[in-house]
Amino acid sequence: MRRVAILVVAAIVIAIGVFAWRTFARGPLAFAGGSTVALADYHEANPTGVPVGLAKADIVKRGEYLAKAADCMVCHTAQGGAEYAGGLAFPLPFGTLYSTNITADKDTGIGNYSDQEFLDAVRRGIRKDGARLYPAMPYTSYAFMTDADVLAIKAYLLSRPSVHRENQRDTLQFPFNQRWSMIFWSLVFNPNTRFAPNTEKSAEWNRGAYIAEALAHCGDCHTPRNLAFALDNRRKFAGAVAAGWRAYDITSDKGTGIGSWSDEEVFAYLAKGHAMGRGTASGPMGEAVDHSFSQMDPADIRALVAYLRSVPAVASSAPATIAPPAPASPKEGGAISDALGRKVFAQACVSCHSWTGVSALSPFATISGNRAVNDPTATNVAQIVVSGTRRLAPGAMSMPAFGSTYTDAEIAAVANYVTGRFGGAASKLTAKDVADLRGQTAR
Amino acid sequence: MTSTRAALSRRIVLQSGLAGGLVLAFQWPLRAAPVNEPEQAPDHPDGQFAPNAFIRIDNAGKTTLVIPQAEMGQGVYTAIAMILAEELDADFAQVVIKHAPASDKLYANPLFGIQVTGNSNSIRSFWDKLREAGAASRAMLIAAAAAQWQVDAASCSASNGKVTHAASNRTLTFGELADAAAKLPVPDKPKLKEPKDFTLIGKPLKRHDTPDKSDGKTIYGIDAMVPDMKFATLAQCPVLGGKVKHVDDSAAKKVPGVRQVVVLGDIVAVVGDHMWAAWQGLDALKVIWDEGPNAKISSADIWNDLRAASKKDGVVAKSEGDIDKGLTQGERFDADYELPLLAHATMEPMNCTVRLTPGTCEIWTGTQVQSRAQEYAAKAAGLPIDKVTVYNHYLGGGFGRRLEPDMVESAVRVAKEVSTPVKVVWTREEDMQHDVYRPLYRDTISASLSNGKIVAWKYKVTGSSVLARWLPPAFQKGIDGDAVDSAVDMPYDIPNKRVDYVRAEPPGVTTGFWRGVGPNNNVFAIESFMDELARKANMDPVAFRLGMLDGTPRLKAALKLVAEKSGWGSPLPARVGRGVCAQPSFGSFIATVVEAEVDDAGGVHLRRITSAVDTGIAVNPDTIVAQLQGGLIFGLTAALWGEVTIEKGHVQQSNFNNYRMLRIDETPPIDVHVIKSAEHPGGIGETGATAGPPALRNAIYAATGVPLRRLPIDRAAIAVKKA
Amino acid sequence: MPFTISVNGASHNVDVDGDTPLLWVLRDVLGMTGTKYGCGIAQCGACTVHVDGNPVRSCLLPVAAVRDRAITTIEGVGATDAGAKVQKAWLDLEVIQCGYCQSGQIMSAAALLAKNPHPDDGDINAAMAGNICRCGTYVRIREAIKSAAGDGERRPS
Numbered sequence A: 001m002r003r004v005a006i007l008v009v010a011a012i013v014i015a016i017g018v019f020a021w022r023t024f025a026r027g028p029l030a031f032a033g034g035s036t037v038a039l040a041d042y043h044e045a046n047p048t049g050v051p052v053g054l055a056k057a058d059i060v061k062r063g064e065y066l067a068k069a070a071d072c073m074v075c076h077t078a079q080g081g082a083e084y085a086g087g088l089a090f091p092l093p094f095g096t097l098y099s100t101n102i103t104a105d106k107d108t109g110i111g112n113y114s115d116q117e118f119l120d121a122v123r124r125g126i127r128k129d130g131a132r133l134y135p136a137m138p139y140t141s142y143a144f145m146t147d148a149d150v151l152a153i154k155a156y157l158l159s160r161p162s163v164h165r166e167n168q169r170d171t172l173q174f175p176f177n178q179r180w181s182m183i184f185w186s187l188v189f190n191p192n193t194r195f196a197p198n199t200e201k202s203a204e205w206n207r208g209a210y211i212a213e214a215l216a217h218c219g220d221c222h223t224p225r226n227l228a229f230a231l232d233n234r235r236k237f238a239g240a241v242a243a244g245w246r247a248y249d250i251t252s253d254k255g256t257g258i259g260s261w262s263d264e265e266v267f268a269y270l271a272k273g274h275a276m277g278r279g280t281a282s283g284p285m286g287e288a289v290d291h292s293f294s295q296m297d298p299a300d301i302r303a304l305v306a307y308l309r310s311v312p313a314v315a316s317s318a319p320a321t322i323a324p325p326a327p328a329s330p331k332e333g334g335a336i337s338d339a340l341g342r343k344v345f346a347q348a349c350v351s352c353h354s355w356t357g358v359s360a361l362s363p364f365a366t367i368s369g370n371r372a373v374n375d376p377t378a379t380n381v382a383q384i385v386v387s388g389t390r391r392l393a394p395g396a397m398s399m400p401a402f403g404s405t406y407t408d409a410e411i412a413a414v415a416n417y418v419t420g421r422f423g424g425a426a427s428k429l430t431a432k433d434v435a436d437l438r439g440q441t442a443r
Numbered sequence B: 001m002t003s004t005r006a007a008l009s010r011r012i013v014l015q016s017g018l019a020g021g022l023v024l025a026f027q028w029p030l031r032a033a034p035v036n037e038p039e040q041a042p043d044h045p046d047g048q049f050a051p052n053a054f055i056r057i058d059n060a061g062k063t064t065l066v067i068p069q070a071e072m073g074q075g076v077y078t079a080i081a082m083i084l085a086e087e088l089d090a091d092f093a094q095v096v097i098k099h100a101p102a103s104d105k106l107y108a109n110p111l112f113g114i115q116v117t118g119n120s121n122s123i124r125s126f127w128d129k130l131r132e133a134g135a136a137s138r139a140m141l142i143a144a145a146a147a148q149w150q151v152d153a154a155s156c157s158a159s160n161g162k163v164t165h166a167a168s169n170r171t172l173t174f175g176e177l178a179d180a181a182a183k184l185p186v187p188d189k190p191k192l193k194e195p196k197d198f199t200l201i202g203k204p205l206k207r208h209d210t211p212d213k214s215d216g217k218t219i220y221g222i223d224a225m226v227p228d229m230k231f232a233t234l235a236q237c238p239v240l241g242g243k244v245k246h247v248d249d250s251a252a253k254k255v256p257g258v259r260q261v262v263v264l265g266d267i268v269a270v271v272g273d274h275m276w277a278a279w280q281g282l283d284a285l286k287v288i289w290d291e292g293p294n295a296k297i298s299s300a301d302i303w304n305d306l307r308a309a310s311k312k313d314g315v316v317a318k319s320e321g322d323i324d325k326g327l328t329q330g331e332r333f334d335a336d337y338e339l340p341l342l343a344h345a346t347m348e349p350m351n352c353t354v355r356l357t358p359g360t361c362e363i364w365t366g367t368q369v370q371s372r373a374q375e376y377a378a379k380a381a382g383l384p385i386d387k388v389t390v391y392n393h394y395l396g397g398g399f400g401r402r403l404e405p406d407m408v409e410s411a412v413r414v415a416k417e418v419s420t421p422v423k424v425v426w427t428r429e430e431d432m433q434h435d436v437y438r439p440l441y442r443d444t445i446s447a448s449l450s451n452g453k454i455v456a457w458k459y460k461v462t463g464s465s466v467l468a469r470w471l472p473p474a475f476q477k478g479i480d481g482d483a484v485d486s487a488v489d490m491p492y493d494i495p496n497k498r499v500d501y502v503r504a505e506p507p508g509v510t511t512g513f514w515r516g517v518g519p520n521n522n523v524f525a526i527e528s529f530m531d532e533l534a535r536k537a538n539m540d541p542v543a544f545r546l547g548m549l550d551g552t553p554r555l556k557a558a559l560k561l562v563a564e565k566s567g568w569g570s571p572l573p574a575r576v577g578r579g580v581c582a583q584p585s586f587g588s589f590i591a592t593v594v595e596a597e598v599d600d601a602g603g604v605h606l607r608r609i610t611s612a613v614d615t616g617i618a619v620n621p622d623t624i625v626a627q628l629q630g631g632l633i634f635g636l637t638a639a640l641w642g643e644v645t646i647e648k649g650h651v652q653q654s655n656f657n658n659y660r661m662l663r664i665d666e667t668p669p670i671d672v673h674v675i676k677s678a679e680h681p682g683g684i685g686e687t688g689a690t691a692g693p694p695a696l697r698n699a700i701y702a703a704t705g706v707p708l709r710r711l712p713i714d715r716a717a718i719a720v721k722k723a
Numbered sequence C: 001m002p003f004t005i006s007v008n009g010a011s012h013n014v015d016v017d018g019d020t021p022l023l024w025v026l027r028d029v030l031g032m033t034g035t036k037y038g039c040g041i042a043q044c045g046a047c048t049v050h051v052d053g054n055p056v057r058s059c060l061l062p063v064a065a066v067r068d069r070a071i072t073t074i075e076g077v078g079a080t081d082a083g084a085k086v087q088k089a090w091l092d093l094e095v096i097q098c099g100y101c102q103s104g105q106i107m108s109a110a111a112l113l114a115k116n117p118h119p120d121d122g123d124i125n126a127a128m129a130g131n132i133c134r135c136g137t138y139v140r141i142r143e144a145i146k147s148a149a150g151d152g153e154r155r156p157s
């Protein structure tokens, strides 16, 4: 047994090594080229910290803004649980990870963390007790944050009610439960360097870069990962599947990315979770909008848009074409042969989405033209049917969850029907695929 | 028929005060504050011939029938009117129908002793009383005519609202006779018609209430509008017994159209210019609840409690022969069956409109218990009962939910805080999460089988007693007569029988009557186990039952008929099966066959349903058919998907997206065959709900060989197992 | 803010928030209570009205979206050909029980027949599956639609 253990771990270390040289050189900002300077030597507007409006606010207020921008709460809050008290489960193929309690509680939270210990946890993935964190915690991104910003977040967390909640044990199988092996991982994949402004880019771009890379950690979902679970920045923002949801290509690719979106559309999508004709943010992105982007200063969102625009186009596997609206009659159009899918659609979906996919009720309910229905994997369509969408913005429309009464077979069928009718090609989900997707969702 | 009925319905409209509704619908421009005032004015018999609580005839001949029971779709307004008009010999096309006011004295259900519509007994319990009321009135009208003509009453006859003396060919209308008849004594044993002489009863007459329901004129409780009314919606603590801890209404008050936020111990309500404003306000309200001890309770705990309780000895509800000896004869089999909590989900959500003045309280609602609603309103308003007026309405579904006046009580409590009249409407979510739920049950049965016959049958019912809460005097010696109703009245000839009852109240849940009531559970367990025993005996399920039905010939006949009509025994494709259910419930004898297919994923598809029913005298055969069709769908909906679950005290289901309903595209043809009968009328409203689930369960058993012991159907259990 | 909406051919000025669903404007502001609330999430169909002849769930239809579009409700649908046929068939076959869902059922059926005078079972399913009837009148709804279309073999009673 022991011997096997050593062999497996060795294998991993080697694997990591192999990817290291390939990936190491390529940081998330490498694409921008040009020359960078240390923050201290940068004389444009400060790309880090909080918006000008908050500059004079006390550290807790600033920390609150930054904590929201870094979207700490969503992952560190269990469904129906106390905010920041942890316990959200991340099911992985080799076991389940649980987010931890980061409230001020001294025994179960971060109440006893010194400033240095907190900095190390957030930026190096090293817990107070010395144990290594798995990269599910995006410390490779947070490493870009300044000391001031990380400590402002700490101040905010400590200012909140402390909640006593014991952290669950992760259930990873051997060898993945060998936290120490993450030492090598970090060595290779976490250079742990602060954000360095790019002198050949505008101040707005640098602010956007700081928000995207240091705080919002967009890449952790939108950039594909290599076998060692590290971000493959050669295909930066080209889209990936995370926690059972597809994070789409957000490069400037005109076809599969957001290159053809107007700045207003990208802005609206981030700020409100919806861009007319582009779709509604759902699942993890919906949460990011609700708890992070929608709370940000519009100037920061604009900076983020400016930054996203500069990310080089990378075509993803998703189809570049977006299908036009379907015919008004259920008798015509794609996937009409799928009797079960059509039945479920007629029962539960058509009243909002119409046979054309262009809602008679509200643009929020128009699915024709959306990325999700044009994605032949139907990953997000199935997930949305299971768990619905919740938009908090006033006047926005939500969709109820159907996962508890419609069976996996019915959900697979309706997803296949929807992609076939409103997208380019019908997906081929099976009941088992839907069960698997349910299983991968953080809960 | 239709045309006279159209005219007639208009008359009902005006009479019953729907004029407001008409005006609103058709007279433009609308007045500023829409109003549709009392659905029904309080009953003032003065100046009319009113020999009893049900019949009023004025001297213009207008004949008004006051219906003691609530109309919730079951057609009782038409059926009761037919019975009264039959014995009265009124002109049925001309009668006008009125909701009864609240009064146990005048309108108590003879079976319950209070004013209630439920348990499928409107016709059963009122049959004689209504016939006598009609006959007595007719006798008085005839006597008045005879006196005026100075002839022998026996030589006069009545029909279509007139009294005729054939010999002298003289005729007087009921209107002309009303004043004179009013002065005569009411005969106490009037002569009733011979069934063979019925002219209305037994005919599929058109319903009184449907024309106005087809064009939006009918006023339901939720449609009530009174001058200066505001609209409110409320939230009760999501956990039973919890209280409000803290409310932040700053955001709610900013919502356009919100007028007031009302915070009571266990309820918060928002009052606005219309429901949307109130609803938006409620959403914006930040309420922290003190959820109390029930916040610890989840479905798993409730089931554990029930299963533990089912191991206890119960109270003996019935004992025949020697059960212990019997169980040792022949081969013995045992099984347990379980049914979940269910919500009613009436299509019309709970609501009540209230107008308070210093000395009076008026409420507009749709209720199955008029006098109880009055009593609860009085208590909440702090007024004597006679100061409360209940305007009952057509019900957008009852199914037992409106046997509870909780929505009346909370509405009056809210209204006390509001200076104007207020209509309180529950959102669907509130309605589903604050229901009184059909109890969960666990039934344990042991039986012994010897050469194709059951020798002994030991049946224990474990579950909540709705009756003990709802009508305590009826809960005697630890036995809930409703919970064991069809267990005690089991139709099969079995020498040794024993029925036990264990009362087990689920923690953190209030239980209530649900369409099909106790028999729902009994019939599911009995008929499911009958099928399993038939298979043990290697017998056809129908033949197995027929062999033990000599003591219940009416059910035997129904079973034979349904087997014939359903093509019982004819070959079927793979994974398609027929299942049967035979039940003698609510005084009706019904046999049902469901044909269903189970696909490889475990999906269940209904193909065809056939029922044969002997309900005694079928007052309106078309209504009998409609009630069975609807009842079957109600029961099958529950069998396919129905289950309310509780997590930390919170009901998990909230709306139709997670509490699924059978829809038209899943509904198969349903053929109902009504057997001609001269027996006393039986009940019908509940019966379909009771028949559907076991018949479907047995069809699945036939199609897959899997003996499901629990509802709703477990699709994984009946899916094709991939090797 | 004030809106002018046209219901059954008559126009009305209503002063409500633009997000207010048409359902509540009809019921609570105009007092046209024939259109019913059942779920508020477009899952039951009780609130169905016609907008320019198409069946729409008014519980999720913001009033701002229907300015100067022709709204028909159950109170007015009898003035249309299909509506009158459907209402008559509904009474001839005695479809209605409690009736609460039937405004929506009739509006959905009328819209179906107006577009498709002879719907087959598949068409009926597609058009009516969004309307829940808790009383379970589906068998008769199907028969009545066929009878309104002149395709009905009458139920023997």
Ligand code: FES
Binding pocket: C036, C037, C038, C039, C040, C041, C042, C043, C044, C045, C046, C047, C048, C057, C058, C059, C060
């Ligand atoms: S109330 Fe609109 S669909 Fe149910």
Ligand code: FES
Binding pocket: B073, B347, B396, B397, C096, C097, C098, C099, C100, C101, C102, C132, C133, C134, C135, C136, C137
């Ligand atoms: S008739 Fe009652 S809900 Fe349809």
